[in-house]
Amino acid sequence: MATKSLKKRESDLANSNRQLQILSNGIFQNGELPTFKDKIAETNQFPLKAKKLEILQINVGYMCNQVCEHCHVDAGPDRKEIMTRETMQQCLEVIKNTGAHTLDLTGGAPEMNPDFRWFVEEAAKAGIKDFIVRSNLTIIRANKKYYDLPEFFKKHNVHVVSSMPHWTRGKTDKQRGDGVFDKSIKALQELNAVGYGMPDSDLRLDLVYNPSGAFLPGDQMAMEKDFKKGLMEDFSIQFHNLFAITNLPISRFLDYLIASENYEDYMYALVEAYNPAAVENVMCTNTLSISWDGYLFDCDFNQMLGLPVNSKAKHISEYNEELLEGRNIVISQHCYGCTAGAGSSCQGVVA
Amino acid sequence: MQKTYYDPSDLRKFGKITEWNEELGNKFFEYYGKVFEEGALTAREKSLIALAVAHTEQCPYCIDAYTKDGLQRGVTKEEMMEAIHVGAAIKSGATLVHGVQMMNKVNKLDG
Ligand code: SF4
Ligand code: SF4
Numbered sequence: 001m002a003t004k005s006l007k008k009r010e011s012d013l014a015n016s017n018r019q020l021q022i023l024s025n026g027i028f029q030n031g032e033l034p035t036f037k038d039k040i041a042e043t044n045q046f047p048l049k050a051k052k053l054e055i056l057q058i059n060v061g062y063m064c065n066q067v068c069e070h071c072h073v074d075a076g077p078d079r080k081e082i083m084t085r086e087t088m089q090q091c092l093e094v095i096k097n098t099g100a101h102t103l104d105l106t107g108g109a110p111e112m113n114p115d116f117r118w119f120v121e122e123a124a125k126a127g128i129k130d131f132i133v134r135s136n137l138t139i140i141r142a143n144k145k146y147y148d149l150p151e152f153f154k155k156h157n158v159h160v161v162s163s164m165p166h167w168t169r170g171k172t173d174k175q176r177g178d179g180v181f182d183k184s185i186k187a188l189q190e191l192n193a194v195g196y197g198m199p200d201s202d203l204r205l206d207l208v209y210n211p212s213g214a215f216l217p218g219d220q221m222a223m224e225k226d227f228k229k230g231l232m233e234d235f236s237i238q239f240h241n242l243f244a245i246t247n248l249p250i251s252r253f254l255d256y257l258i259a260s261e262n263y264e265d266y267m268y269a270l271v272e273a274y275n276p277a278a279v280e281n282v283m284c285t286n287t288l289s290i291s292w293d294g295y296l297f298d299c300d301f302n303q304m305l306g307l308p309v310n311s312k313a314k315h316i317s318e319y320n321e322e323l324l325e326g327r328n329i330v331i332s333q334h335c336y337g338c339t340a341g342a343g344s345s346c347q348g349v350v351a
Numbered sequence: 352m353q354k355t356y357y358d359p360s361d362l363r364k365f366g367k368i369t370e371w372n373e374e375l376g377n378k379f380f381e382y383y384g385k386v387f388e389e390g391a392l393t394a395r396e397k398s399l400i401a402l403a404v405a406h407t408e409q410c411p412y413c414i415d416a417y418t419k420d421g422l423q424r425g426v427t428k429e430e431m432m433e434a435i436h437v438g439a440a441i442k443s444g445a446t447l448v449h450g451v452q453m454m455n456k457v458n459k460l461d462g
Contacts, residue, residue: 166427
């Protein structure tokens with residue numbers, strides 16, 4: 001289990017250019033596998049274009065109480081990049097003027113940003129009705145000051161989306177660290193207790209499953225059934241939907257793929273599972289990702305790869321909806337992770 | 352010349368068997384696909400049966416494929432190992448139950 005981010009370890013792969021090189025060399029350079037660009041061009045889907053903006057996904061900081069082995073953010077307690085109130089103010093200005101209806105807060109652990117609650121409250125005042133918070137669950141149990149998060153979420157009718165690798169302790173702790181399973185279970189029970197995830201409840205609680213290793217997720221419906229059965233039988237826990245998402249070959253997951261000599265096989269698996277229909281709904285087509293320091297990206301993954309939006313407006317302070325709509329999405333081979341099987345963005349496959 | 356009988360990357364080429372006999376190849380894959388669909392047994396249960404049989408058949412391609420398939424379906428390693436023991440128990444049982452044949456023969460010839 002990793003205890004430090006790649007950045008802290010001064011790993012070669014903490015450098016996003018190095019990651020992009022790896023994704024463009026080797027099997028993609030010698031033509032063994034088609035590049036993502038060539039692949040989507042086969043079905044006339046190149047260039048991929050942004051449609052109307054619906055969701056603002058704001059990454060409020062890379063700090064996290066966990067150091068999951070395959071984190072695509074390379075998050076951890078040692079990451080100090082945190083969004084300031086000033087940048088949040090700029091986001092609020094945009095929220096007031098945009099047609100986007102959903103605010104999706106992510107991190108790291110977004111709740112660790114000292115201005116997290118303030119931001120949610122202000123955004124609610126600014127007219128946001130649909131909040132998504134990507135909560136890792138353990139944060140709710142990490143410190144007393146977070147114990148009342150379920151109540152806070154409830155007050156603002158926040159849609160909670162949480163990672164849960166498996167319904168058994170062994171598989172969960174292997175991926176996310178010792179003790180994570182027990183804490184997550186406790187957090188889920190507390191969310192259930194205030195009404196989250198209960199049948200017919202408006203308080204939405206969805207879980208995200210991503211594989212613990214170099215393989216693709218299985219059928220989402222079947223996994224959801226197994227998760228529901230497992231969590232209900234053993235812990236009386238309920239939740240709404242399960243999103244089975246594919247790990248993208250970037251950051252710590254790429255590091256793992258290379259170190260375990262799974263990289264090529266994994267890329268083959270992604271390309272084999274390519275589904276042209278999933279290209280239509282990749283999340284970058286209706287989402288804009290904003291980094292902790294206010295820069296704009298097509299998605300959280302491009303943010304981590306340091307691939308800025310292809311537009312004159314590059315920072316939240318220069319935000320211009322017309323300039324951004326219809327922009328060409330910046331792509332590379334990591335995008336195959338979004339088009340494998342049924343498709344993989346949490347929004348794309350809502351049941 | 353390849354130096355081993357088995358090459359992991361050959362598994363990816365399995366589909367190519369249709370190139371030398373399209374009709375039978377396609378019929379086989381159609382049948383194969385149908386067998387593994389959700390039915391009276393779940394696809395997950397079928398995957399575990401396949402894993403056990405892969406071991407009794409000692410087919411490295413199938414072991415590779417159904418270990419991965421199990422992981423994709425959220426099958427735990429404990430479940431996988433138990434499934435293999437079922438296969439192993441039947442295999443050893445099948446060996447040992449023939450001991451009765453041996454005993455019969457001894458009793459007949461040397462009774
Ligand atoms: S909880 Fe999420 S952000 Fe934190 S280390 Fe794990 S995967 Fe990364
Ligand atoms: S990785 Fe980002 S840019 Fe690429 S398809 Fe997925 S959401 Fe779009």
